[in-house]
Amino acid sequence: MNTHFVRPQTLVSIAVVAALGLAAYAFGLPARAAEPTSSTVTCPTVGPGPAYTVTPAPSAGVDWSGCDLTHANLYGANLSNANLSGANLSNADISNSNLSGANLAGANLFLGNISYSNSRNANFSNATLYSYMNNADFSGANFTSASMFGALATSSNFQYANLTGATLGAALGSSDFTGADLTKANLASGNVVKTNFLGANFTGVKSGSIVGLPLALPLGWRLVNGYLLGPEANLTGAYLSSQNLTGVNLRGAALNGALLVATTLTGASLEGAIMQGAAITNTILLRTNLTNVDLTGAYGKPAIFTNTAYLNTTCPDTSRMTSPRTCWDTSVFVSSAQK
Numbered sequence: 001m002n003t004h005f006v007r008p009q010t011l012v013s014i015a016v017v018a019a020l021g022l023a024a025y026a027f028g029l030p031a032r033a034a035e036p037t038s039s040t041v042t043c044p045t046v047g048p049g050p051a052y053t054v055t056p057a058p059s060a061g062v063d064w065s066g067c068d069l070t071h072a073n074l075y076g077a078n079l080s081n082a083n084l085s086g087a088n089l090s091n092a093d094i095s096n097s098n099l100s101g102a103n104l105a106g107a108n109l110f111l112g113n114i115s116y117s118n119s120r121n122a123n124f125s126n127a128t129l130y131s132y133m134n135n136a137d138f139s140g141a142n143f144t145s146a147s148m149f150g151a152l153a154t155s156s157n158f159q160y161a162n163l164t165g166a167t168l169g170a171a172l173g174s175s176d177f178t179g180a181d182l183t184k185a186n187l188a189s190g191n192v193v194k195t196n197f198l199g200a201n202f203t204g205v206k207s208g209s210i211v212g213l214p215l216a217l218p219l220g221w222r223l224v225n226g227y228l229l230g231p232e233a234n235l236t237g238a239y240l241s242s243q244n245l246t247g248v249n250l251r252g253a254a255l256n257g258a259l260l261v262a263t264t265l266t267g268a269s270l271e272g273a274i275m276q277g278a279a280i281t282n283t284i285l286l287r288t289n290l291t292n293v294d295l296t297g298a299y300g301k302p303a304i305f306t307n308t309a310y311l312n313t314t315c316p317d318t319s320r321m322t323s324p325r326t327c328w329d330t331s332v333f334v335s336s337a338q339k
Contacts, residue, residue, distance in 0.1 A: 043067035052093075058082070065103075085123075095132070105142075133170075149189075173212065187228065197221075204254075206234045220249045229253075241279075261300065290321075301328050 041063055047053040051073060058077040065085045072092040079094070081101040090110040099119040106126045113132040120137050125144040133153035143163045151170040160179040168182070169189035176196045184204040193212030200218050207228040214223065221230035224245065227238050232252040241261040245268055252272040259279045266286040274294045281300030287307045294314045305328065313321040321327055 041065055041067070044069070044072075046070065046072045060098075080118075174215075184234070192223075202228060202230055203232045204234050205230075206236075208238060222248065262303070295327070 043064060044054050044056055044058075044067065046069060047055065049071065052071045054069070054072050054074060058074055058079050059082075060078050060080045061082060062079065063083040064087055065083045066087060067084075068088045069084075069092050070088055070090050072089065072094075074092060074094045074097055076096045077094065078098045079102050080098045082099070083103045084107055085103045085105040087104070087107045089104075089112050090108050092109070092112045094109075094117060095113045095115045097114070097117045099114070099117050099122045101121050102119070103123045104127050105123050107124070108128045109131045110128050111130065115132045115134040115136055117136045119141055121140040121142075122138070123142045124138075124146045125142050127143075127146045129143075129146055129148045130150045131148075131152075133148070133151050133156055135154075136156045138161050139157050139159040141158070141161045143161060143166045145165040146163075147167045149167045149169040153170050153172055153175055155174045156176075158175055158177045158180050160181075161177070162181050163177075163185050164181055164183045165185060166182070167186045169186065171191045172195045173191055173193040174195065177200050178196055179199045180197075181201045182197075182205055183201055184206070186206040187210060188206055188208040189210070190207075191211045192214040194215045195212070196215045197218060198216040202218050202221060205228055208226055210223060210226045210228065217223065217228070218230065221228060221233075223229070224243055225240060227233075227235060227240065229235070229245070229248050229250060230253075231249050232254075233250065234254045235250075235258050236254050236256045238255065238258045240263055241259045242263060244264045246264055246266045248265070248268045250268065250270045250273055253270070253274075255270075255273055255275045255278050257277045258275065260283050261279050262282040262284075263280075264284045265288045266284055267288070269289040270293050271289050271291045272293070275298055276294055277297045277299075278295070279300050280295075280298055280302050282303040283300070284304045285302045285306075285308045286304050289309045290313045291309050291311045292313065293310075295316050296314055296318055298316045310321045315321050315327040319326065
């Protein structure tokens, strides 16, 4: 486990509030049971600290959907195929438990602990996972639109998991995402030291301020200046000025508002990329493929435009580029001061 990750500052204040809550229970306040989400759900009670014993004891297939399980002690529990959708599991300890096939869609695991759990094929879609998730097995799990921002998820198995639209600005060091689907996932501010993304689907992935060198990336992808660069990447507003992007594959990428000042794009493929409002002052476009690229509203003038493909390329004024002079020699581009 990587020990150098620093949790957000808000964790300190939240921990103080949590400590006050623990003190209240220590003074003998009665155990509580949440209101069930429907007449068919019987929620358990969570006893006072420090034990936080759950009554009745958890069991495989139990339906605790929508229940309040704050601080619940579920360490080592068998919750396979359980229904915990919409449950409040903040500050709960579910580490070393069996969550295989469990439904935690929309659950709140804020400051919860699911480290060392068997969560194969579990459903965490739309869940809040600002949690401890280290050394766990999440292979085949569903994290669609889940938020893992700030989570500690090191040395865990996410092989073939569905992370479509998930927020993954987390500590992911040494975790394995082989074959995982990260379509439109947001990896900005994530730590990916020795993380394995071999064969993962990065279509539409967002990034920026990524830390660390991953063990492997999908074929055709690279990590530059904290950004993941590859076909159909979402690089809206990316700061890539003065970078050497020779031979990069950015086909179909979103580069709206990206800063590419003095960037080298020799031999790069930007076919079908959207570069509306991008800054390309002194950009080197040598043997670059700009076929079907949309430069509407882009500003600046490239330093080199030689042997570059521009079939069906859109100039900043929305006209079609019929030659390099269509855009540059007629002053179609505007400076940042004029923009």
